[in-house]
Amino acid sequence: MHFKDSLNLLKKITFRKATNAFLLWWSYHLSKHSRQANIKGKPISISIEPTTSCNLRCPECPSGLRSFTRPVGMLKPDAFEKMLAQLKDHLIYMLFYFQGEPYVNKNFLELVKIASKHKIYTATSTNAHFLDDETAKKTVESGLDRLIISIDGASQETYESYRIGGKLDKVLEGTQNVMKWKKTLKSSTPHVIFQFLVVKPNEQDIPAIYELANKLGVDEVKLKTAQIYDYKNGSPLIPDNPKYSRYKKMTDGLYAIKNKLLNQCWKMWHSCVITWDGRVVPCCFDKDAQHQLGNLNQEKFEDVWNGKAYQSFRNKLLKSRSEIDICTNCTEGTKVWTDA
Numbered sequence: 001m002h003f004k005d006s007l008n009l010l011k012k013i014t015f016r017k018a019t020n021a022f023l024l025w026w027s028y029h030l031s032k033h034s035r036q037a038n039i040k041g042k043p044i045s046i047s048i049e050p051t052t053s054c055n056l057r058c059p060e061c062p063s064g065l066r067s068f069t070r071p072v073g074m075l076k077p078d079a080f081e082k083m084l085a086q087l088k089d090h091l092i093y094m095l096f097y098f099q100g101e102p103y104v105n106k107n108f109l110e111l112v113k114i115a116s117k118h119k120i121y122t123a124t125s126t127n128a129h130f131l132d133d134e135t136a137k138k139t140v141e142s143g144l145d146r147l148i149i150s151i152d153g154a155s156q157e158t159y160e161s162y163r164i165g166g167k168l169d170k171v172l173e174g175t176q177n178v179m180k181w182k183k184t185l186k187s188s189t190p191h192v193i194f195q196f197l198v199v200k201p202n203e204q205d206i207p208a209i210y211e212l213a214n215k216l217g218v219d220e221v222k223l224k225t226a227q228i229y230d231y232k233n234g235s236p237l238i239p240d241n242p243k244y245s246r247y248k249k250m251t252d253g254l255y256a257i258k259n260k261l262l263n264q265c266w267k268m269w270h271s272c273v274i275t276w277d278g279r280v281v282p283c284c285f286d287k288d289a290q291h292q293l294g295n296l297n298q299e300k301f302e303d304v305w306n307g308k309a310y311q312s313f314r315n316k317l318l319k320s321r322s323e324i325d326i327c328t329n330c331t332e333g334t335k336v337w338t339d340a
Contacts, residue, residue, distance in 0.1 A: 002220060005191040008145055012092055012121045020044065020090045021270075028269040035263075037314035042090040042305060045271035047284060048083070049098035050075050050105040052276060056127055057164040059237070062287050063099045070289050074105045075276040081114060083274060086301040088118040096124040097148075098273050099287055103130035109142045116143030125150065125195065127166060131174025133181075139190065140181040147190035148222075149175055152197045154208035161201040162237075172216070179217045193220045198244035199237040227285075227329060231255050257329060263321045265330075268314050272305075280304045282313055285326040 013021075023041035031038045052072040054063040062068050094115050102108045102124050115122050123146035131139065139147065151171050153159030159168040178192060194213045196206065206223065213221045225246045228235045232254050239245045247255040265283075273281045278296035281289045293313060294304030304310060313324075321327045 002191065004188055005146070005219070008189065008191070009093070009121045012119050014119070017044065017090055017092055021092070024269050028266055031269070031314070031318060032264050035318050037311050037318060039269060039306060039311070039314070042087075042302070043271050044091060045093040045095070046087060046091060047095045047098050047271070047273040048075065048080070048111075049100065049274065049276045050096055050102040050108050050111060050124075051100040053104045054099075054101040054127075055104065055129055056101070056166050058162060059164070061099075063101070068099075068288055070275070070279075071277060073276050074107070075111065077107050077110050077114065079278065080111050083278070083296055083301070084114060084118065086296075088115075088120065091118075091120050093121045093123070096122065098275065098284060101127055101130070103135065109135075109138050109144075112142040112144050116145075121145045123148065123190075127163065128171040128174035129166065131177050133177050136174065136177030137181045137185075139178060140185050140187050144190045146193065147178060148193045148195045149218075150197065151175075151194050151209065151212075152199070153202045154205040154212060158202045158205050162197065162199055172212070175216050175218065191220070192218050193222055194218050195222050195224055197224050197226050198239050199226050200239050201237075203239045203241055203244055229329070231257070231329070259330075261322050261327065261330075263318055265317055265321070265327075268317060282310075283326070285330050291324075291326065 020041045021044050024044065027038045027040035051074045052063060052068060053074070096102050096108065096112060103126055112122050112124070122144050124144065125148040128149045149171065150163070151159070152162050153168060156168045160166055175192070178190070194209060196209050198206070210221055223244065225244055226237055227246065228237055231238065231247050234255055238247055238255065242248060246257055248258050250256055267283050271283070273284055273286070274296065275281065275289055279289050279292050280294040280296065280301070282291055282293060291313065293309045294307060296304070317324060317327065
């Protein structure tokens with residue numbers, strides 16, 4: 001994080017939230033050593049799914065492939081307020097993203113406003129195709145703290161090789177609109193990040209992305225390694241430069257994930273994901289919500305968080321993480337974000 005952004009996040013932390021965070025940290029380390037799940041406190045970070053719908057057709061993405069087996073839909077403000085009532089007192093960070101393009105949900109910025117009123121650091125990730133002048137102004141006015149803009153190419157040809165159906169000009173125009181309104185409204189937020197998902201067709205564009213960001217006044221550039229579903233036999237998306245790949249080529253010619261799959265995961269103690277229809281799932285790798293641990297339409301969040309299903313999942317992870325399918329392609333414990 002940059003200094004101003006870090007300071008903004010720190011301002012969201014109350015004594016109650018800090019105490020809760022310490023309890024989570026303490027119970028996590030106790031659990032690691034005892035190999036028995038012990039949870040004290042409530043999550044400090046939540047990913048909320050505004051929608052499963054998306055305007056693009058990116059490969060390696062369930063939204064882009066239209067491959068969900070779970071229902072698709074939009075999170076409504078009244079449902080969100082009911083969720084937030086159970087979460088607001090201990091939450092520090094809220095990411096309005098799981099699957100789909102958040103701005104497809106017409107109520108998205110209203111959701112951000114609701115969360116911002118409760119001193120929660122709010123963030124989202126977008127392909128920036130909906131950031132026309134009016135929406136950009138409303139975005140700045142909403143109180144959104146962080147805006148991650150996916151820009152996976154410095155030319156239209158490179159960009160559309162992964163962001164199928166996308167227009168780079170729209171991304172740049174949307175970025176310019178947000179930066180203009182930040183200046184006009186004299187707002188320090190949102191902290192704007194260019195997120196560059198490094199794949200083989202675009203890795204040569206990395207220097208150009210930094211130049212573009214500097215030209216537009218973007219606050220930060222982050223490079224992200226790509227998750228490949230079927231990586232064992234290689235993929236045309238795996239970068240040539242191993243620095244930007246989650247996978248390494250073995251002596252037998254097959255590929256394996258770089259990091260060691262340790263029987264531990266901090267995410268299971270400090271965060272979780274809530275889908276648009278109230279399903280509670282363990283993390284962002286469970287894209288189709290196959291490991292549903294509860295549903296806020298039928299249960300209270302506290303009952304789900306401390307319930308048998310969640311504790312069973314945590315215990316299984318502490319004993320043999322390799323037996324959990326969503327963990328086998330996970331980079332938790334390695335540096336996913338990187339700078340060029």
